[in-house]
Amino acid sequence: MRRAIRGSAMVETALSCLIASALLSGSLYIGKTALASRRSHALARHAAALKAAGVPLGLIDVEMSDYSARLGGGMVWTLGRYDRSAAARFYRLTEAVVTADVAVPPIAGGGSRRLTSRAVVEEDRP
Amino acid sequence: MMMLTAAAMIVGRLCSDMMVAWVGTQRAQTAADFALLSALRVRGQSLETVAMRRDAFAAPIVVMGGALHAPAPLVPSIAADAVALKRALPGYQGRISSALTVAAEANGVDRTSVTQTDSMGLRLGLEAQTDFLSSSGLPTLSIEGLWLRRLWSDAADAGHAAISVAWNSPRLGGAWTFSAPARARLGWDADTHDVAVAADGNGGFPGDWVSASVGPLFRPGRYPVYRANALP
Numbered sequence: 411m412r413r414a415i416r417g418s419a420m421v422e423t424a425l426s427c428l429i430a431s432a433l434l435s436g437s438l439y440i441g442k443t444a445l446a447s448r449r450s451h452a453l454a455r456h457a458a459a460l461k462a463a464g465v466p467l468g469l470i471d472v473e474m475s476d477y478s479a480r481l482g483g484g485m486v487w488t489l490g491r492y493d494r495s496a497a498a499r500f501y502r503l504t505e506a507v508v509t510a511d512v513a514v515p516p517i518a519g520g521g522s523r524r525l526t527s528r529a530v531v532e533e534d535r536p
Numbered sequence: 537m538m539m540l541t542a543a544a545m546i547v548g549r550l551c552s553d554m555m556v557a558w559v560g561t562q563r564a565q566t567a568a569d570f571a572l573l574s575a576l577r578v579r580g581q582s583l584e585t586v587a588m589r590r591d592a593f594a595a596p597i598v599v600m601g602g603a604l605h606a607p608a609p610l611v612p613s614i615a616a617d618a619v620a621l622k623r624a625l626p627g628y629q630g631r632i633s634s635a636l637t638v639a640a641e642a643n644g645v646d647r648t649s650v651t652q653t654d655s656m657g658l659r660l661g662l663e664a665q666t667d668f669l670s671s672s673g674l675p676t677l678s679i680e681g682l683w684l685r686r687l688w689s690d691a692a693d694a695g696h697a698a699i700s701v702a703w704n705s706p707r708l709g710g711a712w713t714f715s716a717p718a719r720a721r722l723g724w725d726a727d728t729h730d731v732a733v734a735a736d737g738n739g740g741f742p743g744d745w746v747s748a749s750v751g752p753l754f755r756p757g758r759y760p761v762y763r764a765n766a767l768p
Contacts, residue, residue, distance in 0.1 A: 422537060425537060426537075426540060429540060429541055429544050430544070432544075433544045433547065433548055436548050436551075437548065437551050440548075440551055440552050440555050441551075441555060443555070444555035444556070444558055444559050447559045448558070448559055448562050451559070451562055451563060451566065452562070455566045455570075458570070492642050494642070495638065495641065495642070497634060497637070497638045498638050498642060500631070500634070500638075501574070501578065501635055501638060501639075503574070503638070503639065503642060505642070528642075528643070528644070529566055529570060529643065530570060530574075530639060530642035530643050531570040531573055531574055531639065532573065532574035532575075532577040532578055532635060532639060533577070534577060534763070534764075
């Protein structure tokens with residue numbers, strides 16, 4: 411009887427540990443994803459603002475590399491004209507797209523997840 | 537055990553919802569800032585285009601005895617161009633409103649979530665004036681849109697605007713609603729330290745008839761250049 415109770419307690423403890431570790435791992439993953447998402451969005455916003463203000467592309471790349479490094483790195487950006495909607499073609503909208511890869515924990519299947527952030531603004535002096 | 541699992545799931549979900557909201561606030565703020573800045577930049581461009589069109593037909597006009605005068609052969613084209621520009625003004629206004637929508641949607645926000653809390657700066661702000669134009673050998677004509685009056689009072693400040701973007705972030709059992717405000721202004725961007733600009737600049741458009749001319753010259757708009765700036 412006593413052995414059975416002790417066995418049951420052990421199972422409960424093991425399960426509790428498993429749930430706690432899954433929760434911790436999940437929380438860490440969510441936190442990391444949110445942080446990466448905010449950082450990539452900050453980078454996209456910065457890039458779009460610079461491009462729309464007429465800063466030369468070479469200078470933007472240097473600035474972005476520096477900013478990306480300070481935010482932890484691992485981000486890729488592209489700059490271009492936004493023309494995804496028909497109405498957008500009547501304007502000169504600058505688009506900055508930043509992608510960042512976030513590692514998915516093994517408990518959630520492993521691998522990585524790609525985050526994409528976009529910021530769009532009208533050019534200052536077309 | 538069941539309770540522990542349920543508690544863990546609730547905490548996990550709450551954590552996830554808070555993170556989504558945290559990311560959402562940043563995206564809403566960018567959408568608000570960039571949509572407003574885009575609309576004001578389009579307004580600046582529209583004002584510059586209107587000024588260019590106006591200057592194209594107003595150049596041969598002079599002031600004689602307090603009235604406007606132009607060479608007779610040019611009067612029909614001046615009248616036609618002035619009327620055409622007057623009729624085009626609502627189109628330029630529509631372009632500003634549309635820019636707000638397009639930029640908001642491009643930044644992932646539906647237009648219905650955007651509220652204009654101060655729309656003064658988002659209006660084109662020009663009023664077409666009807667005036668008489670005389671010429672030798674022709675009767676004096678009353679022409680619509682012969683000059684355009686600005687509706688903003690301070691020449692250096694073409695108007696402030698503010699919008700607010702409402703953002704709903706899902707959470708367990710409902711949604712968090714928050715708003716991202718943005719403010720910006722369109723300023724006259726001529727170099728006011730330049731002697732010529734300081735002497736006779738008028739904000740790109742005249743505020744009244746007196747400031748539409750310089751001596752015998754009819755120069756309704758002087759140095760029409762504008763720049764939109766975000767405000768804290």
